[in-house]
Amino acid sequence: MTRYGLLINYEFCTGCHSCEVACKQEHNIPVGKWGIKLSEIGPWQISKNKWQLSYIPVPTDLCTLCKSRTKKGKLPACVHNCNAAVMKYGPVEELAKEMAGNSRMVLFAPK
Amino acid sequence: MENVPWRWEEDGYTVTRSTAWSGPGCHEGCGVLLYTKDGKLMKVEGDHEHPFNQGRLCPRCLALPDTIYHPDRLKYPIKRVGERGEGKWERISWDEAYDTIEKRYKEISEKYGPWSIVGLRGTGRDLMWQQGRLLYAIGTPNEVGTLSGNSCWAPRAASYHATTGAFMVADCSQYFADRYDNPNWKVPECIVIWGTNPVISNPDWFLGSWIVECMKRGSKLIVIDSRLTWLAARADIWLQVRPGTNGALALGLLDVIIREELYDKEFVEKWTFGFDKLSERVAEHPVKKMAEITWIPEEKLAAAARMYAKSKPSAIQVGVSVDMEKTGVYTVHCIAALASITGNMEVPGGNVIALPPYGVKQPGVGGWGYHDLPEGTRKHTIGHNIYPFLATGLPTASPDVLLEQMHTEDPYPIRGAWIQGTNTLPCMATDPKQWYEGFKKMDFVAAVDLYITPTIMAFADIVLPAATYPEKNSVRACLYNLSSTNKAIDNVGECKSDLQINLELGKRFNRKFWPWDAEEDVLDELLKPAGMTFKELQQRGPTYPGIEYKRYEKGMLRPDGQSGFNTPTGKVELFSTFLHHLGHSPLPYFEEPTRGPVTTPELYKEYPLILITGVRTIFFHSEHRQIRHLREIHPEPVVEIHPDTAKELGVNDGDWVWIENHKDRIRQKAKLTPIVHPKMISADYGWWFPEKPGPEPSLFGFWDVNSSRLIDMGLVGETGFGADIKCTLCKIYKVKEGEM
Numbered sequence: 067m068t069r070y071g072l073l074i075n076y077e078f079c080t081g082c083h084s085c086e087v088a089c090k091q092e093h094n095i096p097v098g099k100w101g102i103k104l105s106e107i108g109p110w111q112i113s114k115n116k117w118q119l120s121y122i123p124v125p126t127d128l129c130t131l132c133k134s135r136t137k138k139g140k141l142p143a144c145v146h147n148c149n150a151a152v153m154k155y156g157p158v159e160e161l162a163k164e165m166a167g168n169s170r171m172v173l174f175a176p177k
Numbered sequence: 178m179e180n181v182p183w184r185w186e187e188d189g190y191t192v193t194r195s196t197a198w199s200g201p202g203c204h205e206g207c208g209v210l211l212y213t214k215d216g217k218l219m220k221v222e223g224d225h226e227h228p229f230n231q232g233r234l235c236p237r238c239l240a241l242p243d244t245i246y247h248p249d250r251l252k253y254p255i256k257r258v259g260e261r262g263e264g265k266w267e268r269i270s271w272d273e274a275y276d277t278i279e280k281r282y283k284e285i286s287e288k289y290g291p292w293s294i295v296g297l298r299g300t301g302r303d304l305m306w307q308q309g310r311l312l313y314a315i316g317t318p319n320e321v322g323t324l325s326g327n328s329c330w331a332p333r334a335a336s337y338h339a340t341t342g343a344f345m346v347a348d349c350s351q352y353f354a355d356r357y358d359n360p361n362w363k364v365p366e367c368i369v370i371w372g373t374n375p376v377i378s379n380p381d382w383f384l385g386s387w388i389v390e391c392m393k394r395g396s397k398l399i400v401i402d403s404r405l406t407w408l409a410a411r412a413d414i415w416l417q418v419r420p421g422t423n424g425a426l427a428l429g430l431l432d433v434i435i436r437e438e439l440y441d442k443e444f445v446e447k448w449t450f451g452f453d454k455l456s457e458r459v460a461e462h463p464v465k466k467m468a469e470i471t472w473i474p475e476e477k478l479a480a481a482a483r484m485y486a487k488s489k490p491s492a493i494q495v496g497v498s499v500d501m502e503k504t505g506v507y508t509v510h511c512i513a514a515l516a517s518i519t520g521n522m523e524v525p526g527g528n529v530i531a532l533p534p535y536g537v538k539q540p541g542v543g544g545w546g547y548h549d550l551p552e553g554t555r556k557h558t559i560g561h562n563i564y565p566f567l568a569t570g571l572p573t574a575s576p577d578v579l580l581e582q583m584h585t586e587d588p589y590p591i592r593g594a595w596i597q598g599t600n601t602l603p604c605m606a607t608d609p610k611q612w613y614e615g616f617k618k619m620d621f622v623a624a625v626d627l628y629i630t631p632t633i634m635a636f637a638d639i640v641l642p643a644a645t646y647p648e649k650n651s652v653r654a655c656l657y658n659l660s661s662t663n664k665a666i667d668n669v670g671e672c673k674s675d676l677q678i679n680l681e682l683g684k685r686f687n688r689k690f691w692p693w694d695a696e697e698d699v700l701d702e703l704l705k706p707a708g709m710t711f712k713e714l715q716q717r718g719p720t721y722p723g724i725e726y727k728r729y730e731k732g733m734l735r736p737d738g739q740s741g742f743n744t745p746t747g748k749v750e751l752f753s754t755f756l757h758h759l760g761h762s763p764l765p766y767f768e769e770p771t772r773g774p775v776t777t778p779e780l781y782k783e784y785p786l787i788l789i790t791g792v793r794t795i796f797f798h799s800e801h802r803q804i805r806h807l808r809e810i811h812p813e814p815v816v817e818i819h820p821d822t823a824k825e826l827g828v829n830d831g832d833w834v835w836i837e838n839h840k841d842r843i844r845q846k847a848k849l850t851p852i853v854h855p856k857m858i859s860a861d862y863g864w865w866f867p868e869k870p871g872p873e874p875s876l877f878g879f880w881d882v883n884s885s886r887l888i889d890m891g892l893v894g895e896t897g898f899g900a901d902i903k904c905t906l907c908k909i910y911k912v913k914e915g916e917m
Contacts, residue, residue, distance in 0.1 A: 078389050080376035080407050083795060083810055087236035090806050091220055097809050109405055109851055119410035138188065147223045147234040149376070150389045 069175055070131055072145070073161040074123060075152040077170035081106060081121035085144035085153065092132065092143035101128040102144050122172060123153070129176040131155065181226050181718045183663055190214055193665035194224055194718065196653045197238050200598060200627050200645050202797030204301030204541075205229070205379055206655035208719060209238055211647050216667035218242045218647050227719050228354045229658060233386050235379065236807055237797055243804050244645065245669060249628055249867060251642035252670025261617070262635055262873035271671065271681075274623075274639050279685045281621035281638075282315055285593040291316030292557035293592045295579065298322050299599030300329060300798065301381075301541060303651050303662070304675035307699070308597050309543030309572065311679040313550050314687035315595075318558040320543035321574040322599070325607040326893040326900030327567075330381055331542060332500040335570040335898050336509035339753045342734060342743030344531045345516065347492035349387035351657045352529070352724035357390055361726070363526035364394040367488035369481075370408050371401040371512070372423060373496020378793035380496055382531075382656045388494070397488070399481050401426060402498070403789060404817075404859060405852045414481045417854060419472040420789045421904025424504045424767035426478065427511030429467025431459045433482035434519065440486065441520030448729060448742070449517055451752020451763070458764040470767075470775075472854075486519045490526035497791065498903055503892055505899030506566075507765035510753065514765070517749040523727050530734060530742075534722050536706035537654040546690055547572035557589070564897025565759045576607075577891045577900070583615030591615070594622045596637065597675060600630035603879035604799035604863040607902065608840075608890045625678060628803070631865050631876040642672035649674035652700050652711065659707060660719040676700075761896055770904040771892045772839070777906070784838050784906035786822070787857040790884040791903060799863035814861035814882045816845040817853045818909065826909060833912040836860055838905060841886040844912050858909060860884040 081104055089101035103126060108119035123144065125131075132142035136155070140146065145153040154161060158175050165171045183194045190212040197207045208227020212220045221241045225232030237244075244250075254274035259265030269277075285293055296312040298305050298320060309320045326332070337344050347368060353359035368391060376385030388408065392398070400412040401423070409415040418426050434440055435456050445452050464482070468475035485491050493516055499508045521527035538545070547555070555561075559582060560575025561568035567575055583591045594616060599605060606612040616622065616636045624637040633640055648669070651662035673681075676696045683691035693699050700711040707714075714720065725733065732738045741747025745754045757763035769776045773787065795801070795811045802808060816836060818828060828834055830849040835842050836858070845860055853859050862884050869878035880886070892901040 078393060080385065080389060082376065082385075083236045084234060084239060086810070087239040087806050088222075088234070091239050091242070097805050109410060111851065115415070117405060117410040117415075119405070119407055121407070143222070146225075146232060147239060149233040149235065149386050151231070151233065151386070 068157045070156065071158040071161055071173055071175040072125060072131070072142070073154040073156070073164060074172050074174070075168070075170065076120050076122045076172060078150045078152045079121040079123065080150050082149045084147050084149050085123045088143040088147040093128070095128060099128065100126050102126060125174050125176045127177060131176055183715055183718060190219065193663050194226070195647065195663040195665060196660040198646055198651065198653045198662055199302040200643055201237060201244050201800050202301070203237070203379060204381055205384065206653035206660060207234060207238065208660070209234065211665040213665050218245055218666045227660070228356050228721065229351070229655065229719065230384060230386070231356065236795060237801060240804050240806050241645070241647070243806065244627070244801070245647065247803055249803055250669055251626060251628060251640065252672065253642060254671070255640050257638045264634055264872035266640070274641060275682060275685065277639055278623045278682060282593055285620055286316055289590055289592050290557070292319055292554065293590055294595065295319040295321055295574070295591055295593070296595040296597065297599050297601050298542070298597065299601070299605065302598045303646070303653070304598050304679070305541055305543065306539040306545055307676055307679045310546045310690050311683045312595065313546050314683040314690040316554060316686070318547065318550055318555050318572070319574045319579070320572070321559065321576055321579055323576050323601045323606040323612055325577055325890045325902060326503070327573065327576065327898055328500040328505065328900050328902050329497050330500065331571055331573070332505045332898035333495060333509050335566060335896070336506040337513055338570060339755045340510055340513040340744070340750050341517065341522070341530060345513070345528045346383060346531050346656070347494035348526055348529045349391055349492070351387060352721070354721040357394065361525060363490055365391055365396045365490050365492040365526040367399060367485055367491040368396050369399045369401065369485055369491065369493040371493060371495045372498025373494060374402070374406045374408065374793065375494065375496070376407055383494065397484070399485060403854065403857060404792065414477065414484060416473050416477065416481055419470070420787050420857060421502050421770035421773060421901065422471045422767070423499045423502055424508040424511070424765070425462070425467045425470040426473065427508045427515070428459055428462035428765065428767055429464040429471070429478050430482040430485065431511055431514060432462055432464045432467065433479045434486045434515070435459055437483070439483065440518040444520045444522070445518050448748050450746040450748040450750045452518070454764060455514060455751040458766070462767070485515070490524050491519060491521050492527050500899055501791070501902035502770065502904060503894035503899055503901050504766060504768045506894060506896050507762070507767065510765040513749065514751050517751070522749065523729060525726055529724060529726070530728065531656050534654050534657060534659050537652070537659055537704060539654045539703070542571050542573045544572040549690070560897060566756070566761060566896040566898065569759065575897055577893050580611055580615060580890055583618065592620045594619050594636065596622065596624040596632060598625065598643070600626070600632045600799045602632040602635055602876070603865045603883055607885055607888050609883060609885055611890060625675060628867070629871060630799070631879045634871045634876055635873065641678055642670060643678070644668055644672045644674040648672060649676070650696060650700065650711065651676065652703055652714065658719050658721045659714060661711065661715040663715060771901045772906050773904060780839065780906055784908045785856070786907050786909065788836065788838065788860060788887060788905050788907040789857060789903045790860045790862045790888070792859050794861070796863070799865060802865060803867035814845045814864040815848040816861065816909070817848050817850050817859040819851055819853050819855040820849045822855045823847060823849045828909065828911055833917060834909045835912055836884070836887065836907050836909050838887050838907040840889065843882055843884060843886055845882055858907070
């Protein structure tokens, strides 16, 4: 069976939290638990004019890749509403190919 | 994307396409899909068909069902039955509420004159275009916010009017329905993001995601911000400006561009007025000196000037930080000059003049019908006799003069208030203690909101429940498009839209201002310049007029149809004849903040940190503190402190600290981060705790953490616009055990 995943371009993830809230609303996830959770890496200074500050949303074990949505041809809630349009849903093999030509990307294949 | 359906059935839901516009916040007009069942909102998603947001949606709209159905939501009109601030309320009918409001305002009018009633507004809401009109029907011209110097958007708007003739925005393709694919648009080679963090705040009809899309397409960034925002971290050049010195920075940029002749000589020659005078003024502000003032290395400031001027096209997007300095109007003047002399005005991917779409105006600050008021009423607009620029610029009152007048009662007392869509006390009010005392003197206060806020708890006698946007029909004229807000659910309790309230109440005072029978009639009236009705707009969906560039060559910027800009000389006025005529400086200048390392070195020894406030987070201003999925992301008010500074002071991450200055002291939770400069801190604002006791003295616990208590009213620039807000001094120290 084809495995699906989420490709995240963290070059442009702005850390807006929409993925987290969209997921919680879609799946009625209570306070304190998350279907996808934002990580903040930084800020720290790398060199005189260079800073590390990235955001990466990480799907948790509650993530079902929105099966109930995708089987109807809709995007997962986090992907649909992403403010920076940096999330992509698809077969991991295809997403991995897209990764090959790009930097600052991460591919998740949730359980 | 015109002529898309606005309602359909899908998988057991009714889906209504709509436009998000308050309440709850913000200033924008994003396309949303409202999924409902049995008249109830089940979920909200971004509308991929709406060119404005292209399907993207912020956490606040995603959490909208929780805002609408929260148990604390106001459902019925209520009246106060105990003392003010006791929190004792009783449900009443709409008729009783309206009868009381009418009776009490008429009593005040007879006794003191209707201008003794003031209307308080918040920011960017779907009510501000009508709220003034209700006040005018009551007979008062006094529509006002409580932010010193009207220091949000208004200084920018006023200054652009005095220089370029109208507001201007960075062109990120937002005028086109096909957005980034439009063949007439160009990707900005360089974007200057100045005093704004749009990827979090999405302010002033501008979405941060547009910047991100430009970045994906190759735009380089110059970010001017005293904090290391996400955009700053990705900028080619980040200028960490000392708070309160944006004006010096702007003059420094101009100095490099003019001295090195990096400007567009043809445009300057043909389309600007007063370039020589501006050049003389700028020469008095050499970049070396400006760099020292701003704490930015000279070579960095000069490099930014060169990068901006040499990139074609370059755009500048400006935010509230420049408004919050007393010479902010002149900073904006410089910014208008920068965009003009570099030839970036009215070009694709540069800066474009923002005119109402199809001529449909929804003014952000009062105004609809102001000039229909008799001169004898308008002359009572508070502060207009002192600030002629305010009088000619915006039909709103001066908050600084109002506050003084509340205490002196000169030339007349203030005795009534209409508070609509603003939780002013913990949020917009600069120096809230003074406002608190002022409003406690009112004979009668009516308020309209979604929840009982600290402001309502402290002041209100009658409270009316407002509708959220899925509970109403409305229109959004969001600079670049027209779209309809479409009612999708049954109203919670007996709540009514702000428009319905203003219409029903307005008719009781003066039918001349409110001749219509139903809300839809008012929306049809609003849409008249576009030649369509509300129903037609609803059918058409988001409608884009598009934009032509270089409209100044085509006679499209002036009401008289002549070529040129909408200024007295028809040119971009680098020397503002308008300001000159009013007796103000026609040329830009910079003044040090009232309190700071340069102005008050003794005070700086005692209070060695510069305090800024007002950074937006997951919430919209003071809203959303009771919304579980937003609150868990930002549970407490935090103050950002540089780790080096914290170490010196023995403060650890997560400690509660006192923030104290010459005025007052408050406490917030320390967050150690190099986002801020070691010599500054950034404190949260707008906080209250809906879970804490409402009745006085608690008022939902807002006083303890309210950073506006540390800011003075009245430190206003000569024009009345702009005040020293994001630049005061303070010190911090740990809260001891037993002090909380």
